[in-house]
Amino acid sequence: MAARPDNQWPLWEVFVQPPGGAPFEHAGSVHAVDAESALQNARDAYARRGEAVSIWVVPSAAITASTPEDVGPFFDPGNDKPYRHPQFYSVPRGVRM
Amino acid sequence: MMPDTSAAEREFEARIAAGETIEPKDWMPDGYRKQLIRMMSQHAHSEIVGMLPEGNWITRAPTLRRKMGLLAKVQDEAGHGLYIYCGTETLGVDRAELIDQLLSGKAKYSSIFNYPTLTWADIGAIGWFVDGAAIVNQTMLAKASYGPYARAMIRICKEENFHKRQGYEIMATLAAGRPEQRRMAQDAVNRWWWPSLMMFGPSDKDSPNSAELTKWGVKRKGNDELRQRFVNLTVAQAQAIDLTLPDRDLKYNAATDNWEIGPIDWDEFKRVIHGEGPLNRERLAARNRAHADGAWVRAAASGYAAKHAAEATSDAA
Amino acid sequence: MDDATRAALVQYLLRCGDDRLVLGHRLSEWCGHAPILEEDIALANLALDLIGHATLLLKLAGETEGAGRDEDALAYLREAIDFRNILMAELPKGDFAFTIMRQFLFSVASLYQLEALVRSTHAELRSIATKALKETRYHVRHAGEWALKLGDGTEESHARAQAALDALWRFAGEMFLMDEADERLVRAGIAPDLAPLEPKWRAQVTDVIERATLSVPASGYMQRGGRVGRHTEHLGHMLSEMQILQRSYPGAIW
Numbered sequence: 313m314a315a316r317p318d319n320q321w322p323l324w325e326v327f328v329q330p331p332g333g334a335p336f337e338h339a340g341s342v343h344a345v346d347a348e349s350a351l352q353n354a355r356d357a358y359a360r361r362g363e364a365v366s367i368w369v370v371p372s373a374a375i376t377a378s379t380p381e382d383v384g385p386f387f388d389p390g391n392d393k394p395y396r397h398p399q400f401y402s403v404p405r406g407v408r409m
Numbered sequence: 410m411m412p413d414t415s416a417a418e419r420e421f422e423a424r425i426a427a428g429e430t431i432e433p434k435d436w437m438p439d440g441y442r443k444q445l446i447r448m449m450s451q452h453a454h455s456e457i458v459g460m461l462p463e464g465n466w467i468t469r470a471p472t473l474r475r476k477m478g479l480l481a482k483v484q485d486e487a488g489h490g491l492y493i494y495c496g497t498e499t500l501g502v503d504r505a506e507l508i509d510q511l512l513s514g515k516a517k518y519s520s521i522f523n524y525p526t527l528t529w530a531d532i533g534a535i536g537w538f539v540d541g542a543a544i545v546n547q548t549m550l551a552k553a554s555y556g557p558y559a560r561a562m563i564r565i566c567k568e569e570n571f572h573k574r575q576g577y578e579i580m581a582t583l584a585a586g587r588p589e590q591r592r593m594a595q596d597a598v599n600r601w602w603w604p605s606l607m608m609f610g611p612s613d614k615d616s617p618n619s620a621e622l623t624k625w626g627v628k629r630k631g632n633d634e635l636r637q638r639f640v641n642l643t644v645a646q647a648q649a650i651d652l653t654l655p656d657r658d659l660k661y662n663a664a665t666d667n668w669e670i671g672p673i674d675w676d677e678f679k680r681v682i683h684g685e686g687p688l689n690r691e692r693l694a695a696r697n698r699a700h701a702d703g704a705w706v707r708a709a710a711s712g713y714a715a716k717h718a719a720e721a722t723s724d725a726a
Numbered sequence: 727m728d729d730a731t732r733a734a735l736v737q738y739l740l741r742c743g744d745d746r747l748v749l750g751h752r753l754s755e756w757c758g759h760a761p762i763l764e765e766d767i768a769l770a771n772l773a774l775d776l777i778g779h780a781t782l783l784l785k786l787a788g789e790t791e792g793a794g795r796d797e798d799a800l801a802y803l804r805e806a807i808d809f810r811n812i813l814m815a816e817l818p819k820g821d822f823a824f825t826i827m828r829q830f831l832f833s834v835a836s837l838y839q840l841e842a843l844v845r846s847t848h849a850e851l852r853s854i855a856t857k858a859l860k861e862t863r864y865h866v867r868h869a870g871e872w873a874l875k876l877g878d879g880t881e882e883s884h885a886r887a888q889a890a891l892d893a894l895w896r897f898a899g900e901m902f903l904m905d906e907a908d909e910r911l912v913r914a915g916i917a918p919d920l921a922p923l924e925p926k927w928r929a930q931v932t933d934v935i936e937r938a939t940l941s942v943p944a945s946g947y948m949q950r951g952g953r954v955g956r957h958t959e960h961l962g963h964m965l966s967e968m969q970i971l972q973r974s975y976p977g978a979i980w
Contacts, residue, residue: 460757473781480777484766698759708883713874
């Protein structure tokens with residue numbers, strides 16, 4: 313049987329918002345032909361146990377991601393700017409901030 | 410632009426040694442990628458094929474509660490297959506290709522699912538032993554070095570616990586029931602115990618992939634260690650419901666605090682792995698049939714989407 | 727509640743419960759054999775919802791009857807002639823088009839029935855309907871979406887979807903048949919009059935069928951008998967399989 317593999321539909325990434333005002337989190341992926349069925353498939357696969365109040369689905373191809381080569385230029389500079397953190401600043405003892 | 414491979418490999422191994430998580434876009438040795446694709450896809454295939462022995466009893470489940478419980482369990486297994494296939498796809502392989510490997514017989518899946526479910530008690534035995542063994546294995550894999558695999562395992566471990574409890578509850582109920590039910594339960598234990606122990610695979614020294622998987626932080630514990638953990642947990646559970654594990658050599662070693670088992674018939678394991686188990690052909694035939702019968706459905710969805718995507722574009726123009 | 731109303735209510739609850747038990751059972755037959763993994767999960771979800779609704783309805787039926795029968799006794803120990811589901815529910819699952827079109831026709835009717843039942847004078851029935859309504863909305867959405875995809879997908883899917891509709895149509899009318907038991911419950915405010923629901927159902931299914939580029943079959947004589955225990959040959963076989971363990975080991979605990 314030399315035919316090429318049959319189609320399993322395009323890949324979508326699923327983001328789920330848990331209850332209580334928490335941020336959306338990446339839950340995994342599903343296969344679907346369009347947004348409506350991606351949403352339904354995501355609901356069936358990732359929200360069976362009351363973990364979601366909202367779902368986002370995005371075609372995997374639409375996601376732009378940083379690469380490992382970016383790690384240095386993108387993220388290291390953020391690690392040595394102490395003036396962005398509250399502990400850098402001294403205030404008199406006993407004063408409520 | 411191309412990294413010096415041996416330096417990259419050393420750096421990779423240092424990351425593994427430091428307990429770092431490897432993510433899809435990170436550089437990884439070709440061997441690591443290949444091993445993970447193999448291991449993850451086989452795991453996913455196992456979940457899918459695993460729906461068949463249990464699915465065999467959904468229409469005959471003896472109460473509405475058991476019917477819903479079993480259906481929910483099998484649904485979870487489909488979901489687990491989904492999570493793991495999606496995790497595998499992060500390594501740059503399409504699910505269609507993976508499924509093709511399963512259906513053509515190129516890929517393996519857990520040998521346990523080549524055994525038949527002959528009675529309702531088999532459903533209890535599978536939940537108790539097979540899911541029980543899977544939990545031991547998956548708890549370890551939740552710390553695997555590859556991020557998407559570890560995260561899929563964490564999600565699965567949360568869901569798997571109900572599977573094992575459901576199976577054990579079924580066995581406990583049967584063991585406390587009519588003589589015919591006790592007999593059914595004991596018979597299922599007799600048939601499923603040894604194949605469940607084989608799920609952990611041969612001793613690592615006899616297991617071809619173990620060394621690499623351990624070096625790369627995918628396997629964190631050896632097969633024998635995991636198997637021992639499962640045995641220790643299960644012996645007490647069997648005693649609690651007065652069912653006998655079919656092992657004349659089973660004995661407690663006070664010095665090691667381990668229950669020592671008798672010899673495993675690795676010839677049976679090899680036979681089943683190589684296609685001579687009771688239901689290898691039937692399992693693959695069932696999956697092939699579902700796939701072939703479903704081709705027109707998958708094509709319909711794609712056809713519809715293509716037509717309506719074209720409309721959306723022309724509306725916008 | 728007077729005896730006649732009580733007896734009518736038991737019949738009604740058996741009818742509603744059996745519809746969902748039998749249909750849920752047919753859906754569960756797909757488990758492990760669906761066209762794609764996502765649909766194995768979706769069909770199992772539908773089956774679970776329906777069997778869940780059936781469990782609540784049959785439990786209430788047994789309690790209302792007051793003869794000591796619980797939902798399992800009703801599901802596993804009645805003969806086919808004592809089942810009260812519509813014929814459409816017990817037909818074999820067929821191909822995916824048949825399953826989807828049947829689900830769509832049933833779920834839309836169920837939707838209108840449940841929307842009315844949330845206003846029932848019977849508190850427990852209201853409560854069951856409220857829960858079932860949410861899930862049924864999702865069933866309509868899922869089955870409706872597939873009806874569109876099958877009707878307007880490929881030539882083959884279109885042909886199969888039309889064949890399914892043609893085969894199902896003469897069974898659909900039974901969903902709206904009423905008898906004296908129903909009339910009594912309508913007067914008591916317990917169950918809805920199905921007559922005004924039928925045109926709403928027809929409008930909604932016609933809309934989807936036409937958007938799916940399919941044709942609404944001509945309506946002729948509607949097959950019936952399920953509501954009074956006169957079933958097709960299919961139900962007996964289905965129950966033989968479903969009830970085997972309870973029949974083989976009477977009184978055993980599982």
